[in-house]
Structures are given as C-alpha cells and as structure tokens.
Amino acid sequence: MKYLDEYRDAEVASKLADQLKELVSHEWTIMEVCGGQTHTICQYGLDDLLPVGIELVHGPGCPVCVTPLELIDKAIRIAGLPDVIFCSFGDMLRVPGSECDLLEVKARGGDVRVLYSPLDALKIAISNPDKKVVFFAVGFETTAPANAMAVWQARRLGLRNFFLLCSHVTVPPVISAILQAPQNRVNAFLAPGHVCAVMGWREYEPISSHYQVPIVVTGFEPLDLLEGIARCVRQLESGEASLENQYGRAVNRLGNQGAQSLVCEVFDMSDRAWRGLGLIPKSGYKLSFPFRDYDAERAFGVEAVTAQESPVCISGQVLRGLKKPHQCPAFAGQCTPEHPLGATMVSSEGTCAAYYKFGRFAPLEKT
C-alpha cells in the first residue's frame, strides 16, 4: 500500500454513496472544517455524489484565509525593510493587504522568499548573519510543531537573526464559536485529520458531548471523506452524538505527544483575531516568554494599522457555514483568485477559491 491511491477508488466511492442514500431520512448539514478537505470535496465532486438531504458546508480551516488583514499589513511592512529576508509559505504571497501584497514587495526589490519548511528559513539565517530573517508562521496545530522546532533550534544554535511573525490558530475554539452562534445550522462536523494527528482527538470529546453534536475525525482522500460523512449521518439518524475516529491509520486519542510538548514550551495560548470571524478567545498561539526575543512583532515594533475589509465580501458567513460562495454578488465577477476581495478567495484552499477553480458557479442541482 502507498496510503493514497487506495483511498481514491471510484468504484468503492460510488458504492459508499449508494449506502449513504439508504441511511438518510432527514436533512442534515455537515461541516468539514479543513480547507484541504474542502478542496478534495470540490476536486472529486463528492458533494455531487451525496444524496438529496445532505448538505456539506465548508469551515474556517484555511489558515491563510483567516490570517487577519492587520497582520498581512505588518508582514508587508517588515518585508519591505532593507535588512530583512522575509520567508513564507507560497500561499501567503498573494494575500492582499490594505494596499498591496507580499508579491508586490518582492517585485519592488524586497527579499521575499517562498519556502517549503521553516527549517529552510534557519538555513538562510545561518548563511546570512548580516540580515534579519523573518518567517511568517501561519497555520493550525498541524504546522505549530514545525515552527516550534525552528525557534527551538534557533536558540540551540545561538542564532540572533531569526524571527517568527506568528499567526497560529487552533481548531477547537472555532468549532465552539460556530456552535454558539445563534444562526448556526451545522448538525455534525468532520474534524481535521492532520490537526488531530498532532493533537489527538481528546480535545473534541467535551465539544461533542457539551453541544450534543457528532464529530468524526476524518482523513483527506475521497473515501476517507465519504466514510466520515456516512459515520456522521449514522449518528444523526439514530439521535447519537459522539466522537468517532475515521482516520485511525494516522490519528490516535492522545496525538503526537512529543510535538505537543515542544509546542507547549515554545508557545503560549493567546486570543486571536480571525479574518472574517473576529476575535476568538484563546484560539491561537504566541511565542512564550522565554522565546520572546524571536517574536518579529516585538523585534520590529511595527505599528498596528487600521485595515478596511471589502464591504461586499461575505467571507465571514462562508467561514461559518451560513452561505455558499455563489450567494455572494461579487463571486467570480469582481472577486476572483487573481483579484480576491476577501479571506476565502485568497488561498487555493479557501472555499471561494475551490468553488471558482472547480467551476461551481451555481447551486448543485440534484433530483
């Protein structure tokens, strides 16, 4: 087995979809939290396979999308400084700030580099001792251990020219925020498999029991998603609400404890503003006190700027599962991946970008 193609078998997928039809007697709304899962759903047309009555809504699990505009503006200011090498995952470069994006900073001569791993930023810091190397640390719990290791290793190597611009967010608080919203319509969640590979699933047990909502930890391949949906529907139809793990090949209850322990050492929990959703208490990480010297916001003292979001964009409602991209008047006209107006169009994993890329310009028609 190679753990990829086996879970993309079209024949098995259509069999699972048929089984789902037998299960459904009510209408249910299920949210997949992770943008990677949204992408698979659109790419393989999985929502088209689902029986009438099951609606998938797409969650806020795209870290690029939910990074607040204020922080993008700070990144742009830091990246424009003459003695800075600004490093980032590729997706962040096209995210529009109030006035421009990081790609434009690069075009104007700023040293902005796209990296695969934060460890590559360390290498750059070692070989450029006269420059300040800033890594734009965005991501969920999946990415936090990698960034924690980069900072920890920087301290071990005695590097004084390496910094993180930190925008780490965590999943459980945003699921609770969605469930607490008065207009919430989500009946069950597919929890993000790779976040849970790091954190385990124990954090989701109290959410499932408190809100009486089925939560199924789910993988990223088409068969994973169909099975996760089927498990949600089985629970919903029988009036149960518990936590299940569909992604047993990669996830256990306690998660990766080595990774969690370094994340705990390097980061402290903090309140975070989510683009499109607003401030959510204790929903992210900031560098802990012993690692404060690696904090780019502290080191560069960039002023917070008041940023203006587009008035027509409905990405906040899309991120909460209240609306679909094609319900937005700007979708695919004024707002495209080339000229995004808001959070969910900016990253390839954003819901609007996925709908655009796979041609979903109108609601699904099912008979």
Added chain:
Amino acid sequence: MCLAIPGQIEELFEKEELRMAKVNFGGIRRAVCVEYAAGAGVGDYVLVHVGFAISVIDEVEAVRQYEALRGSGELAEAQSTLMVPEAK
C-alpha cells in the same frame, strides 16, 4: 495548508543535532525531520507536513480500513501480501 503526504523512510541520519530521514514520496526523495516520529524506522511510512513527520502510519489499521471500505474479503489475500515489508 494542513496538507500532509505519506512517504516511506529510506534512511535515517542526523543533522545539526536533529534526527532526519530520507523519505521517498512515490519516487521523489526529500530530507524530513523525524524528531516528532519517535520510533519510526527504515521502511515505515510517515505523514509529512512542511518537512516534518507528524505521524507514523499504522499499517495494520490502514489495511483494515481499506478492506472494510471495499466491503469484501476478496482483497484480503492481495492486501496481506502487501503487508510484507518492501525490500530495503
């Protein structure tokens, strides 16, 4: 963004005091930090995210799930031969 790809460990080594591995992703090989994949050895499959192994794939569970999804025992024999570790 939380994309993680499974790959097979071909070689373990150490670099700047970090435990690293050469990992094969369907023919493409990359250096991956395996500090967080305690106990992973040559031949094991790991899930890799931004250059870090975040989980060691449980092969028994992977095969069990796949067979359950196929909903038939026909593949059991074929799959069990795949359970034999590949040549190292």
